[in-house]
Amino acid sequence: MAITAIIGGQWGDEGKGKIVDLLSKDVSVVARFQGGANAGHTVYVDDQKLVLHQIPSGILREECKCILGGGMVIDPIELVQELKEVSDMGFSLDNIYISNSAHITTPIHRLIDITNEEKSNNKIGTTGRGIGPTYVDKYNRNGIRAYDLLEKKKLIKKLDAQLKNTLDSQTLTQKQLDEIKNKIDEFLKCSDIISKYIQDTFVIMHTENNILIEGAQGTMLDIDHGTYPFVTSSNPSSGGITTGLGVPLNKVNRLVGIFKAYITRVGNGPFPTELEDEDGAKIQNIGKEFGATTGRPRRCGWFDAPLAKYSCKLNGLTDIVLTKLDILDNFNEIQICTKYECDGNISSNLSEFMNNLHRVKPIYKTFKGWMTSTNEIKEFDNLPIEAKEYIKYIEELIETPVSIISTGPKREDIIIR
Numbered sequence: 001m002a003i004t005a006i007i008g009g010q011w012g013d014e015g016k017g018k019i020v021d022l023l024s025k026d027v028s029v030v031a032r033f034q035g036g037a038n039a040g041h042t043v044y045v046d047d048q049k050l051v052l053h054q055i056p057s058g059i060l061r062e063e064c065k066c067i068l069g070g071g072m073v074i075d076p077i078e079l080v081q082e083l084k085e086v087s088d089m090g091f092s093l094d095n096i097y098i099s100n101s102a103h104i105t106t107p108i109h110r111l112i113d114i115t116n117e118e119k120s121n122n123k124i125g126t127t128g129r130g131i132g133p134t135y136v137d138k139y140n141r142n143g144i145r146a147y148d149l150l151e152k153k154k155l156i157k158k159l160d161a162q163l164k165n166t167l168d169s170q171t172l173t174q175k176q177l178d179e180i181k182n183k184i185d186e187f188l189k190c191s192d193i194i195s196k197y198i199q200d201t202f203v204i205m206h207t208e209n210n211i212l213i214e215g216a217q218g219t220m221l222d223i224d225h226g227t228y229p230f231v232t233s234s235n236p237s238s239g240g241i242t243t244g245l246g247v248p249l250n251k252v253n254r255l256v257g258i259f260k261a262y263i264t265r266v267g268n269g270p271f272p273t274e275l276e277d278e279d280g281a282k283i284q285n286i287g288k289e290f291g292a293t294t295g296r297p298r299r300c301g302w303f304d305a306p307l308a309k310y311s312c313k314l315n316g317l318t319d320i321v322l323t324k325l326d327i328l329d330n331f332n333e334i335q336i337c338t339k340y341e342c343d344g345n346i347s348s349n350l351s352e353f354m355n356n357l358h359r360v361k362p363i364y365k366t367f368k369g370w371m372t373s374t375n376e377i378k379e380f381d382n383l384p385i386e387a388k389e390y391i392k393y394i395e396e397l398i399e400t401p402v403s404i405i406s407t408g409p410k411r412e413d414i415i416i417r
């Protein structure tokens, strides 16, 4: 049995979709283990852009089974829309399997997510997709699971209870109430449509021989190990694989971390290497750094090696992929954060600063930029010497090999070492 897992190494949006597409060439299953419609994995098929939110990127490969794992939270309304987009692009929907233990996001969860954010003095900057409230119900042991969609009476009873709980704790206007009731009708229709995909996926995970596991979001958004409370409500780090898919970690042979050649963050929270200057704006423009799910501009910064090193250790990464190297093609100088400084303490261990990340000062090493296009290059040895030095220095700092480098959005813009 060969299992490879792909994990977002930073704050999400590292370009996992393209790498899952690349590494799913020979697998029979692609499985997602956490998160929900908050994710946005952009893939290009013959120049056509497809943004996947809940369906694993393996859908682009014929014969590949796509599992939406039990650790996920599934939004039926969003999923029906996504199924349509995938089908309109000519891909078959026959190989989709939703774990019967996945939790279900309802319109009520979305409403709570949005109103919580509006009311909060410490806004997380969520995607507004109802992710947090769905996981709250899960851990409160009154969530709706996928198998509940197969029993309509039970489902309606659970929805009524959810609405009653919400109305007990917050006042809705008549307009909001009418809207939510309409949305619930749509939710019930969509739940019917997706119910045919609900299965026991455990058995697939334990019988197939060649599996790719697809993470969503990124390590620093992990509810336990990320920049809490500015995190998502699941475990995007490799620890989430075992609970989210029911496979033990010792069955995973390769753990690949995806990192941008710089770093971005969408939403609020600490960001030590954030660039609020011309360089940041330049990365944002050239890198088209706008959220795939919400369209929000992403905050941009230089590569953060302490963060990457933490991510490698936490996830047990065997190798990493550096994406969007080409975005740095036109910089005279490029920086890498090698250490943090806070209150006189200097270290490259992020965990020492976890509660003070908003106060740390990054210590940089400056590199000469290569000032030439890397987009067409297919061999590592053919990269400009400055780019090779940049990559080798990252490897040295994070003590993990860079196995793949992505130099553009298309499938063929790739260097495999």
Ligand code: IMP
Binding pocket: 011, 012, 013, 038, 039, 040, 124, 125, 126, 127, 128, 129, 130, 131, 132, 216, 217, 221, 230, 231, 232, 233, 266, 267, 268
């Ligand atoms: P939530 O997951 O919608 O609750 O949002 C919590 C935090 O995670 C916010 O800062 C979001 O911007 C961030 N987030 C959630 N999903 C993604 C993603 O796929 N990429 C990047 N950031 C994300």
